[in-house]
Amino acid sequence: MLLHLAGKTAVLCTFLCLTFSILSTVKAEDPYKFFNWNVTYGFIYPLGVRQQGILINGQFPGPDIHSVTNDNLIINVFNSLDEPFLLSWNGIQQRRNSFEDGVFGTTCPIPPGKNFTYILQVKDQIGSFYYFPSLGFHKAAGAFGGIRILSRPRIPVPFADPAGDYTILIGDWYKTNHTNLKAILDRGRKLPSPDGILINGRGSNGYYLTVEQGKTYRLRISNVGLQNSLNFRIQNHKMKLVEVEGTHTLQSTYSSLDVHVGQSYSVLFTADQPGQDYYIVVTSRFTAPVVLNATGILHYSNSAGSVSGPFPGGPTTQIDWSLNQARSIRTNLTASGPRPNPQGSYHYGMINTTRTIVVANSAGQVNGKQRYGVNSVSFIAPDTPMKLADYFKIQGVFKENSISDRPYGGGLYLDTSVLTVPYRAFVEIVFQNNEDIVQSWHLDGYSFFVVGMDGGQWTTASRNGYNLRDAVSRCTTQVYPKAWTAIYIPLDNVGMWNLRTEFWARQYLGQQFYLRVYTDSNSLRDEFPIPKNALLCVRARIEFSKETSMADSSRFDHDLFLAHKFPEVSLLYLSMKSRQGSRLITSYTYTERDAAIYALGVGACCRDAIDSDELKYVYHENGQQFVQVLPTFAALFSLGSLTNGIIDLPGLQFDPRLLLHGQQYIQIYKPFPSNASLINKVSLAGLHDKGKAAILELETKSYEKESGELLCMNRSTIYLRGAGGFSNSSHPYSYSNYPKNQVPAVKIPKSQPFAVFEDCTQPSQALLYRLSGDYNPLHSDPMIAKVAGFSRPILHGLCTLGFAVRAIIKCICRGDANIVKTISGRFLLHVYPGETLITEMWLDGLRVVYQTKVKERNRAVLSGFVDLHRLTSSL
Numbered sequence: 001m002l003l004h005l006a007g008k009t010a011v012l013c014t015f016l017c018l019t020f021s022i023l024s025t026v027k028a029e030d031p032y033k034f035f036n037w038n039v040t041y042g043f044i045y046p047l048g049v050r051q052q053g054i055l056i057n058g059q060f061p062g063p064d065i066h067s068v069t070n071d072n073l074i075i076n077v078f079n080s081l082d083e084p085f086l087l088s089w090n091g092i093q094q095r096r097n098s099f100e101d102g103v104f105g106t107t108c109p110i111p112p113g114k115n116f117t118y119i120l121q122v123k124d125q126i127g128s129f130y131y132f133p134s135l136g137f138h139k140a141a142g143a144f145g146g147i148r149i150l151s152r153p154r155i156p157v158p159f160a161d162p163a164g165d166y167t168i169l170i171g172d173w174y175k176t177n178h179t180n181l182k183a184i185l186d187r188g189r190k191l192p193s194p195d196g197i198l199i200n201g202r203g204s205n206g207y208y209l210t211v212e213q214g215k216t217y218r219l220r221i222s223n224v225g226l227q228n229s230l231n232f233r234i235q236n237h238k239m240k241l242v243e244v245e246g247t248h249t250l251q252s253t254y255s256s257l258d259v260h261v262g263q264s265y266s267v268l269f270t271a272d273q274p275g276q277d278y279y280i281v282v283t284s285r286f287t288a289p290v291v292l293n294a295t296g297i298l299h300y301s302n303s304a305g306s307v308s309g310p311f312p313g314g315p316t317t318q319i320d321w322s323l324n325q326a327r328s329i330r331t332n333l334t335a336s337g338p339r340p341n342p343q344g345s346y347h348y349g350m351i352n353t354t355r356t357i358v359v360a361n362s363a364g365q366v367n368g369k370q371r372y373g374v375n376s377v378s379f380i381a382p383d384t385p386m387k388l389a390d391y392f393k394i395q396g397v398f399k400e401n402s403i404s405d406r407p408y409g410g411g412l413y414l415d416t417s418v419l420t421v422p423y424r425a426f427v428e429i430v431f432q433n434n435e436d437i438v439q440s441w442h443l444d445g446y447s448f449f450v451v452g453m454d455g456g457q458w459t460t461a462s463r464n465g466y467n468l469r470d471a472v473s474r475c476t477t478q479v480y481p482k483a484w485t486a487i488y489i490p491l492d493n494v495g496m497w498n499l500r501t502e503f504w505a506r507q508y509l510g511q512q513f514y515l516r517v518y519t520d521s522n523s524l525r526d527e528f529p530i531p532k533n534a535l536l537c538v539r540a541r542i543e544f545s546k547e548t549s550m551a552d553s554s555r556f557d558h559d560l561f562l563a564h565k566f567p568e569v570s571l572l573y574l575s576m577k578s579r580q581g582s583r584l585i586t587s588y589t590y591t592e593r594d595a596a597i598y599a600l601g602v603g604a605c606c607r608d609a610i611d612s613d614e615l616k617y618v619y620h621e622n623g624q625q626f627v628q629v630l631p632t633f634a635a636l637f638s639l640g641s642l643t644n645g646i647i648d649l650p651g652l653q654f655d656p657r658l659l660l661h662g663q664q665y666i667q668i669y670k671p672f673p674s675n676a677s678l679i680n681k682v683s684l685a686g687l688h689d690k691g692k693a694a695i696l697e698l699e700t701k702s703y704e705k706e707s708g709e710l711l712c713m714n715r716s717t718i719y720l721r722g723a724g725g726f727s728n729s730s731h732p733y734s735y736s737n738y739p740k741n742q743v744p745a746v747k748i749p750k751s752q753p754f755a756v757f758e759d760c761t762q763p764s765q766a767l768l769y770r771l772s773g774d775y776n777p778l779h780s781d782p783m784i785a786k787v788a789g790f791s792r793p794i795l796h797g798l799c800t801l802g803f804a805v806r807a808i809i810k811c812i813c814r815g816d817a818n819i820v821k822t823i824s825g826r827f828l829l830h831v832y833p834g835e836t837l838i839t840e841m842w843l844d845g846l847r848v849v850y851q852t853k854v855k856e857r858n859r860a861v862l863s864g865f866v867d868l869h870r871l872t873s874s875l
């Protein structure tokens with residue numbers, strides 16, 4: 001990785017590290033599974049009428065994802081719809097990585113015609129889950145599918161391998177298409193009841209499962225529907241429940257199972273009946289008198305007869321039946337999980353909760369339109385995902401704690417509700433449902449212990465009935481009508497996590513919020529950096545391009561931070577010091593050829609191949625023995641060393657992609673030889689705690705290896721976002737060890753410039769300059785430049801500096817580069833190759849103050865000063 005003045009390092013690393021980062025954020029030995037998915041519209045006929053469905057690779061439902069604990073899933077999703085699209089992964093915990101969660105609060109939508117690659121790891125998980133489209137009302141059109149995570153080969157599973165393992169997606173369904181359903185909700189009206197039920201995308205008797213008599217099969221049943229709780233049963237067969245959303249359960253036997261919307265269960269059943277066909281039945285719960293139903297066929301391979309007559313009945317309105325079943329579902333404490341001993345010494349029942357959050361759902365109207373809320377707040381999505389707002393510190397997207405952690409009597413109102421809870425808190429959440437519908441709540445990023453549920457109002461006395469021993473750990477729990485459910489969650493996954501009802505119309509109309517599990521540690525141990533390929537929308541995009549194209553001057557206000565100088569030395573600084581006496585040593589060797597290619601790269605002889613001032617940088621003119629070397633060539637001396645140096649420093653943790661190279665100060669002690677081996681000694685010249693950020697000033701002294709002579713010194717100011725806050729005192733830490741008069745801030749005079757020089761960069765300028773050693777694709781690859789928010793590859797910042805200093809040598813030094821003593825530059829904005837650079841210069845004693853503008857856009861791109869040893873006689 002290379003640094004350069006342009007402050008583009010953030011972007012640079014973003015792309016250079018793409019492949020690398022996948023390896024660095026997850027362990028290299030964990031396998032990768034690649035998926036390429038094309039999301040399209042297509043006609044489907046699940047209830048006998050033609051509908052526009054959303055297909056994945058032509059399939060409805062979408063393809064299953066088969067994985068093993070810790071697999072890395074690289075899922076490239078092409079959005080071929082005519083509207084934005086996102087997939088979310090119900091139950092996948094996205095540890096430290098809420099960026100990949102695929103809900104609006106964390107991830108920008110994939111624009112129509114574009115693709116996005118999710119990079120997920122099913123870290124320390126097993127079990128049965130599903131994915132679904134999270135935006136709008138897409139879920140009513142398909143694009144859902146099963147996800148299974150198998151145990152690693154050596155981890156025992158508490159039952160014998162089944163003869164077959166099948167995904168069964170059940171759900172209620174509308175004949176109306178998703179755009180029409182959404183339009184009803186957008187108009188502020190309630191949806192009618194669904195029209196039917198589907199089993200794996202088929203209506204009655206459309207789904208067919210063939211089994212062999214005597215064998216045992218596993219079914220992974222998920223309710224991917226929009227609102228109804230469903231009862232699942234197989235005629236004449238018992239089911240043994242073995243797993244619920246990643247937890248191996250006590251293997252109890254049931255003749256039918258309630259699956260609430262959003263939930264997943266795994267059951268085993270044995271084909272132990274006479275050889276014929278049997279009904280697989282799914283009926284809606286709590287909807288009587290209208291009970292929706294769908295049947296599938298369980299076909300024995302030796303079947304002597306098909307199904308006939310009515311299918312077996314099941315529970316319809318009975319709440320107690322369902323509640324008792326729910327309470328009977330418990331964890332098998334001796335069974336394995338993702339690891340052989342899932343509990344270890346940790347047991348949820350032994351830990352005191354640190355906070356109680358009570359979540360009450362309600363329905364009502366806001367501005368005459370139907371809305372649904374949580375603790376009186378009906379969630380509305382901001383224009384920019386809150387996770388990205390948090391990451392880029394964008395103000396005004398959401399307010400922290402914009403939702404209360406208790407219900408209060410007030411009416412519904414709209415807000416972007418985010419509740420901040422500290423990382424590592426152990427929280428009790430009580431879902432209080434005072435309405436007469438069944439609720440189903442899901443939390444992304446976690447699985448939680450369902451410690452209790454009962455009718456009526458929850459009170460602290462309700463805790464006496466909690467199951468603190470073997471409650472099941474899952475990610476979606478039901479709450480019965482006029483009842484409560486309590487869960488315990490260890491908040492060990494930093495991120496922005498959606499807590500939502502799975503009743504989809506309610507979710508769409510605001511019954512959700514985000515739990516912001518927060519730490520200010522900025523450690524990669526706690527949270528991954530934003531993915532390199534993250535889509536950026538609206539304010540995140542603006543912020544990103546602002547940060548990468550412009551160094552915000554206030555952050556580099558030396559005067560301000562020099563004013564805070566404290567004697568105590570922070571741990572961070574100590575740990576840097578302990579390394580070779582605060583010094584890093586690197587070396588660099590160059591030849592004449594490097595010096596000449598560099599000179600061409602910064603435009604020498606660009607307009608005039610016989611330019612008498614510049615030919616000497618590229619050619620042995622007049623029998624000259626060596627080419628001369630431009631003073632800005634110093635920029636290349638320590639390429640590469642800097643970033644590595646910082647990354648290696650113990651005690652300093654930051655995201656290298658958030659590193660901005662702000663400004664540069666170079667002192668030249670001796671003209672550079674045309675070839676040399678150099679030793680660079682890098683040391684810390686300053687360190688400042690700016691709260692969220694740290695500012696680091698690094699000094700590089702370059703010595704000629706043979707003679708040991710000091711050639712030049714350069715000092716770079718580097719802004720490390722997210723690395724601040726290390727001060728252990730009431731005053732922010734600030735240290736610098738160089739004279740104040742070397743601060744490279746300049747005021748651009750209002751007066752007429754002393755000289756102005758206009759110079760064209762070539763369209764190929766960046767392609768030429770990169771041969772000097774900065775191969776960041778941002779300067780050569782059109783795609784990468786686009787993703788970074790530029791219309792084309794941009795010029796290297798140090799190349800612009802080379803142009804500016806060349807202009808000064810030409811206009812003020814009359815071509816004599818040797819009188820340049822000091823160079824300082826601050827990068828302000830990017831330049832596109834081919835643009836015209838105008839450098840204005842003002843003389844102030846021996847100091848040349850300069851400013852470089854892009855003529856075509858009339859914008860300043862660089863400013864600074866050059867100090868001279870003397871003035872040439874002609875001035």
Ligand SMILES: *[C@@H]1O[C@H](CO)[C@@H](O)[C@H](O)[C@H]1NC(C)=O
Pocket residue numbers: 038039040078080
């Ligand atoms: C996706 O499918 C559509 C329709 O079949 C096709 O036009 C398009 O080229 C496909 N895109 C990709 C990336 O495969």
Ligand SMILES: *[C@@H]1O[C@H](CO)[C@@H](O)[C@H](O)[C@H]1NC(C)=O
Pocket residue numbers: 052177178179180
């Ligand atoms: C839904 O149906 C309406 C007509 O009822 C149609 O205009 C619209 O294009 C359909 N939407 C989709 C996604 O098929």
Ligand SMILES: *[C@@H]1O[C@H](CO)[C@@H](O)[C@H](O)[C@H]1NC(C)=O
Pocket residue numbers: 076115116117118533
């Ligand atoms: C889009 O797909 C291409 C491969 O077809 C892939 O190289 C690229 O990284 C994908 N884009 C994103 C943003 O994931």
Ligand SMILES: *[C@@H]1O[C@H](CO)[C@@H](O)[C@H](O)[C@H]1NC(C)=O
Pocket residue numbers: 157158159249250251252332333334335336
């Ligand atoms: C619990 O798991 C153990 C270990 O696999 C198994 O032997 C036992 O049968 C299970 N118990 C129940 C009640 O499911």
Ligand SMILES: *[C@@H]1O[C@H](CO)[C@@H](O)[C@H](O)[C@H]1NC(C)=O
Pocket residue numbers: 196291292293294310311
């Ligand atoms: C199943 O649903 C159909 C309509 O989809 C209905 O006609 C039938 O009466 C239902 N059967 C039962 C047993 O509820």
Ligand SMILES: *[C@@H]1O[C@H](CO)[C@@H](O)[C@H](O)[C@H]1NC(C)=O
Pocket residue numbers: 350351352
């Ligand atoms: C939990 O709280 C109780 C009462 O406040 C206290 O006695 C007990 O030691 C605490 N347990 C733990 C593990 O902190």
Ligand SMILES: *[C@@H]1O[C@H](CO)[C@@H](O)[C@H](O)[C@H]1NC(C)=O
Pocket residue numbers: 003004632634635636637638639640642664666682698699700714715716
């Ligand atoms: C200054 O030194 C840094 C290393 O500390 C190097 O990366 C950078 O390119 C140098 N810049 C100039 C203009 O000398």
Ligand SMILES: *[C@@H]1O[C@H](CO)[C@@H](O)[C@H](O)[C@H]1NC(C)=O
Pocket residue numbers: 591592673674675676
């Ligand atoms: C390097 O420069 C020295 C003189 O400073 C010269 O003798 C030598 O030939 C040069 N070597 C190369 C490889 O340019």
Ligand SMILES: *[C@@H]1O[C@H](CO)[C@@H](O)[C@H](O)[C@H]1NC(C)=O
Pocket residue numbers: 571728
């Ligand atoms: C921070 O200061 C407190 C009290 O002044 C001290 O106890 C603690 O050890 C210090 N921590 C570090 C990391 O220096």
